[in-house]
Amino acid sequence: MSKFGTSQPVTRLxxxxxxxxxxxxxxxxxxxxxxxxxxxxxxxxxxxxxGHDVSAAREAPGVRLVLTAEDITAxxxxxAMKFARVKTRGADPAAPVRPILAEGRVRFVGDPVAFIVADxxxxxxxxxxxxxxxxxxxPAKVDVAPGGETIHPEAPDNVAYDFDMGDxxxxxxxxxxxxxxxxxxxxxxxxxxxxxxxxxxYAEVEGDRLHLxxxxxxxxxxxxxxxxxxxxxxxxxxxxxxxxxGGFGMKGMGYPEHFLVAHAAxxxxxxxxxxxxxxxxxxxxxxxxxxxxxxxxxxxADLKLVAFRTDSLSNLGAYVSQFGQNIQSALYSKVLTGxxxxxxxxxxxxxxxxxxxQVDAYRGAGRPEAIYALERxxxxxxxxxxxxxxDLRRRNFIAKAAFPYRSATGELYDVGDFHRVLARxxxxxxxxxxxxxxxxxxxxxxxxxxxxxxxxxxxxxxxAETATIEITETGAKVYVGTQxxxxxxxxxxxxxxHDQTGLPLETIEIVQGDSDLIANxxxxxxxxxxxxxxxxxxxxxxxxxxxxxTFLDDDMDQRDxxxxxxxxxxxxxxxxxxxxxxxxxxxxxxxxxxxxxxxxQTTTLPGRSYPxxxxxxxxxxxxxxxxxxxxxxxxxxxxxxxxxPRLAEGQVHGGVAQGIGQAITEHVVYDVxxxxxxxxxxxxGMPRAEDVPFIAFRxxxxxxxxxxxxxxGCGEAGTVGALAxxxxxxxxxxxxxxxxxxxxxxxxxRVWAMLQQGHEAVAAE
Numbered sequence: 001m002s003k004f005g006t007s008q009p010v011t012r013l014x015x016x017x018x019x020x021x022x023x024x025x026x027x028x029x030x031x032x033x034x035x036x037x038x039x040x041x042x043x044x045x046x047x048x049x050x051g052h053d054v055s056a057a058r059e060a061p062g063v064r065l066v067l068t069a070e071d072i073t074a075x076x077x078x079x080a081m082k083f084a085r086v087k088t089r090g091a092d093p094a095a096p097v098r099p100i101l102a103e104g105r106v107r108f109v110g111d112p113v114a115f116i117v118a119d120x121x122x123x124x125x126x127x128x129x130x131x132x133x134x135x136x137x138x139p140a141k142v143d144v145a146p147g148g149e150t151i152h153p154e155a156p157d158n159v160a161y162d163f164d165m166g167d168x169x170x171x172x173x174x175x176x177x178x179x180x181x182x183x184x185x186x187x188x189x190x191x192x193x194x195x196x197x198x199x200x201x202y203a204e205v206e207g208d209r210l211h212l213x214x215x216x217x218x219x220x221x222x223x224x225x226x227x228x229x230x231x232x233x234x235x236x237x238x239x240x241x242x243x244x245x246g247g248f249g250m251k252g253m254g255y256p257e258h259f260l261v262a263h264a265a266x267x268x269x270x271x272x273x274x275x276x277x278x279x280x281x282x283x284x285x286x287x288x289x290x291x292x293x294x295x296x297x298x299x300x301a302d303l304k305l306v307a308f309r310t311d312s313l314s315n316l317g318a319y320v321s322q323f324g325q326n327i328q329s330a331l332y333s334k335v336l337t338g339x340x341x342x343x344x345x346x347x348x349x350x351x352x353x354x355x356x357x358q359v360d361a362y363r364g365a366g367r368p369e370a371i372y373a374l375e376r377x378x379x380x381x382x383x384x385x386x387x388x389x390x391d392l393r394r395r396n397f398i399a400k401a402a403f404p405y406r407s408a409t410g411e412l413y414d415v416g417d418f419h420r421v422l423a424r425x426x427x428x429x430x431x432x433x434x435x436x437x438x439x440x441x442x443x444x445x446x447x448x449x450x451x452x453x454x455x456x457x458x459x460x461x462x463x464a465e466t467a468t469i470e471i472t473e474t475g476a477k478v479y480v481g482t483q484x485x486x487x488x489x490x491x492x493x494x495x496x497x498h499d500q501t502g503l504p505l506e507t508i509e510i511v512q513g514d515s516d517l518i519a520n521x522x523x524x525x526x527x528x529x530x531x532x533x534x535x536x537x538x539x540x541x542x543x544x545x546x547x548x549x550t551f552l553d554d555d556m557d558q559r560d561x562x563x564x565x566x567x568x569x570x571x572x573x574x575x576x577x578x579x580x581x582x583x584x585x586x587x588x589x590x591x592x593x594x595x596x597x598x599x600x601q602t603t604t605l606p607g608r609s610y611p612x613x614x615x616x617x618x619x620x621x622x623x624x625x626x627x628x629x630x631x632x633x634x635x636x637x638x639x640x641x642x643x644x645p646r647l648a649e650g651q652v653h654g655g656v657a658q659g660i661g662q663a664i665t666e667h668v669v670y671d672v673x674x675x676x677x678x679x680x681x682x683x684x685g686m687p688r689a690e691d692v693p694f695i696a697f698r699x700x701x702x703x704x705x706x707x708x709x710x711x712x713g714c715g716e717a718g719t720v721g722a723l724a725x726x727x728x729x730x731x732x733x734x735x736x737x738x739x740x741x742x743x744x745x746x747x748x749x750r751v752w753a754m755l756q757q758g759h760e761a762v763a764a765e
Contacts, residue, residue, distance in 0.1 A: 009646035013505060014490045023243045026200045026215045027275055034202055034271035035064055037261055038124035040114040041283060042106035044135055045142075045355040045674020046149065049104055051134030054114055060130055062123030065264055067115040069103035077263065079103055081254060082225060086163055086325040086351075093161035093351075096152035098319035098358075100256040106135065107151055107318035108355050109674055110283030115260040117272055140355040140674035144292060144315045151318065151353040158353040160316055163329035165336075165409060166346035174307035174344045178298030182381040186373050187743040188723075190290035190315065190668040191661075192282050192678075193362055194686060195485075197245025199285065200275035201258055203265035211238045212262050215245070217252040218483045218523015219515045225254050226262055241513030247485035248658070249361030250285050252525045253322035282679045287668060288362025290315035291328055291369060295377035303387060305342035305396050308408070310373065312349045317358035324360045325351055331366030333409045334458035338374045339418050339612060340396040345408045355674040363658055364716040365526065367457040368723055375453040375724035376731075383735060389728075390426060393454055394419060404705070411458055413610050414706045421636050421700045422454060425614035428698055429634035437618070447621040448631075449735075451728025455721040456612040459713045460526025463605040466519065467536040469497065469544050470598040471585035475507025478537065481521020482529040483513050487715060488647040489529060495643050496534050500541040501581055502568020527611070527713025530643065534709050536603045544599035548584045551596045555587055607706035611713055613637035615656070615721035619729040619746075626752025630660055630726060634696045637717060640703045641710035648714045649697045655718020656695055661687035663726040667745045685747065734758060 017023055054066045072079045081098040097103075102113045114131055118124035141148035146157040175181055201214035212226060219239040227234050244251065257274050264272040276284070291314035298307035314328035323331075329349045336347055378396075382389040397418040398405050405413045434450050441448035468479035478493055494508040511517055522532065549561045549570065556579075558572035563581075570579040579587070585597035618632040635652055642648050665685030669677045678684040703710030723744070730751070731742050737758025 008495065008644060010491055010495055010505065010644055012488045012491045012647065013494060014488065025197055025243050025245055026202065026213055029213065029242055030202050030273045031204055031271035034273040035117050035119060035268065036121040036124050037257070037264060037272050037274035038116045038118070038121060038128055039112050039257065039274070040116060040128040040131055042102060042109060042111040042113055044106060044137055045109050045140040046138040046151070047106055047135035048138065049102065049106065049133065050136050051132060053132040056130040056132070057116060057127040060123065060127035062119040063116060063127045064119070064268055065117040066127070067101065067260060067264065069099060069101040072100060072263070075263070077229060081256065083320040083322050083324065084326060086161055086329045088161055088163050090162060093325055094152060094155035096154045096319065100259050108357055109676055110357055111318065112256050115264065117264050117268065140672065142354050142356060142670045142672065142674055144290065144313050144352050144354065146350070146352060151355060155353055160320065160351040160353055161325055161329070162348070162350050164346065164348040165333055167344065168346045170344055171307050171309050171346040175296065175298045175309065178306050179301040180299040180303070180385060181296065182377070182384050183294060183296040184377040184380040185292065185294045186376045188289045188291045188293065188369050188372055189662065189744050190359070191288050191362065191666045192668055192684065193248045193250035193285055193288060195246030195248060195250060198276040198278060198281040199251065199255065199257070201261055202271055202273040203261040204271035205265055205269055209236050209238060210262060210266060211240070212258060213240045213242060214258055215251060216241055216483070217244070217247045217485060217525055218521060219513055220521055221523065222254060222258060223515045226259070229259060230262070239515045241483050244483065244485045247524070248363045249288070249365055249525060251485065252361055252523065253286070278681065279679045282684065283357065283676060286321050286358045286360035287317065288359065289369060289662070290359050293373035295373050297377055297381050303385065303392060303395050305340055306344060308337055308342045308345040310336065310347045314349060314351050315356065315359050316351045316353055317356045318353065319358055321358035321360040323365070324358060327361060327366045328369060331460065332370045334411055335367050335370050335456050337408050338371060339398060339416070339454055339456050341398045341402070342396070343408045356670055361525065363655060363719045364457065365460065367716065368720045371453065371455045371720050372723040372727070375455070376727060379451065379724070379728040379731065389452060390422065393422065412607060413456070414607055414704055415702045416610065416612055416638065417700070417702050418454065418612065421612065421638050422614050424698065424700050425452070425616055425634060425636040428636055428696055429616040429632070431616070434618070441620050445623055447623060447733040448618060449729040449731065449733025450616065450618050451725050451730070451732055452614060452616045453721045453724035453728065454614050455717070456610050457527065457717060457720045458610060459528050459531060459608045461528040461532070462522035463532060463608070464602060465522055465532040465536040466600065466602040467533065467540040468518070468598065468600040469537070469540045471544070471581060473582070473586065475509065476501070476503055477509045477511055479511045479518045480533050481518055481523070482533045483524045485524060487529065487651065488644070492530055492643050492647055493533065493537065496537050497541060500538065500565055502565055503581060527715040527717070529715070531609055531707050531709065531711050531713055532605055534711065535605060535707050536601060538708060539603045540599050540601040543601050547596040547599060548588065551588050551593060552579060552584055555591060605707050609640065609704040609706045609712040611637065611639050611717045613717060613721060615725035617725040617729045619726065619733060621730070621733050621751060623755060626748040626750070626755060628664055628730060628746045628748070628751050630664065630691070630693050633693050635718070635721065636698045636700055637714070638700050638702050638712070639714045639717070640701050640712040642699065642701065643711065645699070651714050652697055652718040653695050655716060656722045657687055657692045659719045659722020660692055660726060663723055663744045664691060664746050667747065
């Protein structure tokens with residue numbers, strides 16, 4: 001194994017800063033004397049704006065500025081957010097304007113209506129109470145189905161797009177000739193990301209320049225948006241990300257507040273800040289998931305898949321968010337057929353507008369949803385056909401010898417050994433001992449179920465990344481284009497450079513999130529960071545070492561100077577002279593050639609990597625209360641070469657916890673009028689420590705061939721595998737009661753209701 005896969009479980013370097021209160025989050029660095037922004041939001045889900053009087057608010061004590069949609073357009077700015085549309089075979093997707101501030105109509109509870117800037121937050125809030133907003137209420141549409149009250153004229157029946165892939169006729173013919181056809185419908189409940197740090201930002205004018213700081217997942221997309229929106233030169237805009245307390249995809253796109261604080265700061269010539277509180281975040285942050293999927297599987301007589309069909313309806317919310325149309329369509333399709341060898345397929349997804357908050361990326365962005373529907377269907381099929389769920393999967397796995405394998409949807413899976421990983425997982429989970437554990441649970445009046453999920457995910461995002469490495473007097477600075485949201489980037493990047501240069505970890509400084517210091521970058525998302533940024537760092541370090549070797553050849557009148565990465569020194573053949581990396585850089589600076597102690601390289605991944613693995617969950621259900629508890633949890637992953645197993649395990653633990661949260665406790669609920677009923681932690685069931693058991697984590701690495709490091713991303717894998725593992729375990733526990741449709745979240749009240757249905761069915765027999 002190369003030195004890049006040495007698997008050293010180094011303790012996170014950044015944690016000392018965070019644990020001692022020295023983290024610098026956006027609310028910690030607000031400029032002294034910054035004015036406070038407050039967003040007035042609609043309290044109705046759907047209605048026409050018939051009156052909008054802000055004159056009293058403008059005269060209120062401490063108020064400096066009140067912005068409405070009319071004020072934005074009067075300033076010559078476009079009152080619109082950007083978004084991407086998915087490519088479809090038929091009519092172009094609907095593209096209704098998503099206003100920065102509501103114009104003519106409000107479409108969800110939380111829709112921004114006005115932005116008030118005052119000397120203090122209480123004064124801004126008091127002024128908001130003086131705004132006279134008259135609405136003619138319209139019926140709210142909250143169900144994820146075509147039809148209902150029209151939200152956008154551009155979307156008949158509220159269907160924004162109709163996406164399909166594959167061969168419908170060939171799939172239908174294969175289904176007709178199949179020996180067995182099994183269909184399963186799954187509901188993927190809506191969640192709120194609830195990052196530990198809510199969204200926030202501030203803007204300030206620095207001379208002729210605008211500086212926006214926000215807690216996001218990268219700076220360059222937002223910089224480009226501001227440059228275009230304001231119509232000013234790129235050089236006049238600086239965007240920064242300080243420390244960020246969790247993103248999970250939710251902070252990976254633009255929001256109205258970024259534009260509002262930027263414009264207000266330019267108008268007033270003073271810094272303007274905005275920070276969300278928790279309930280405001282729950283109303284305005286992009287939500288995740290929220291779709292219904294019907295999966296149909298066709299098998300031959302030997303239970304080999306011959307056809308695959310998926311039909312889904314997904315919730316877009318009131319408007320198209322930045323990536324919203326692509327999540328449950330194009331991104332979902334990346335892993336549509338999972339780890340199974342089937343080429344005849346058809347996939348259809350329709351995106352539906354509703355009077356709810358926008359839905360966009362949440363940890364996994366389409367891949368957890370695809371794997372959840374597929375693995376629920378495979379487990380359901382195994383039970384319906386009377387075969388072992390593991391055996392059905394083994395019969396249909398892509399064979400190890402078939403790699404590289406082109407999936408039905410066009411993805412090129414580089415490597416994999418699914419049989420080996422599944423066997424290790426079954427052993428680690430002690431599946432042979434499950435029967436005795438089930439008997440022990442039943443003796444206590446409880447139901448026990450075991451469920452598994454075999455997942456694969458596709459790394460997403462820009463395959464190109466840039467790195468700059470500068471050798472300083474005391475160590476090195478590494479400028480990266482990704483942005484840590486708590487993943488431990490500072491540690492793993494320092495490890496990468498240490499392995500290539502021998503520099504001590506504590507002498508390596510990672511610089512991120514500043515558009516003035518880093519020319520470009522792809523930000524963080526799609527589990528791309530370590531593989532894409534790591535390859536760029538490797539190429540940059542190689543260039544740097546080559547530059548210094550060439551310089552030392554001239555400086556010491558030597559030839560063929562080489563670098564020993566393990567010892568961190570340069571040597572020349574036939575010479576006893578040893579020069580450290582820092583000494584070489586110092587010599588270059590002294591000779592007026594400081595440029596050779598700094599290098600920049602941009603690299604592009606030759607292909608994507610495909611992390612995969614097996615999750616096995618065991619749950620217990622209390623018959624009397626419906627209380628459902630995850631009792632045992634085992635994960636065996638193939639992440640290829642691991643730079644830091646401790647960080648990888650932490651990522652898996654966090655992802656599994658979020659998956660368990662969605663499966664057991666989390667659920668966004670709107671009433672028929674579009675009012676959010678789960679807008680606080682008193683009402684929304686965030687998972688707690690007692691809800692998450694010890695997670696046994698092991699790896700069976702098959703090094704990726706898609707990048708020189710042999711790595712595969714791991715940031716979202718935990719969530720991708722967890723949903724179906726837990727849901728299949730609940731299905732297993734309830735199957736003997738005749739229950740065939742069980743859906744997340746498995747809260748006590750929902751499971752208790754299922755139990756009553758099961759008892760009634762058994763009694764009827």
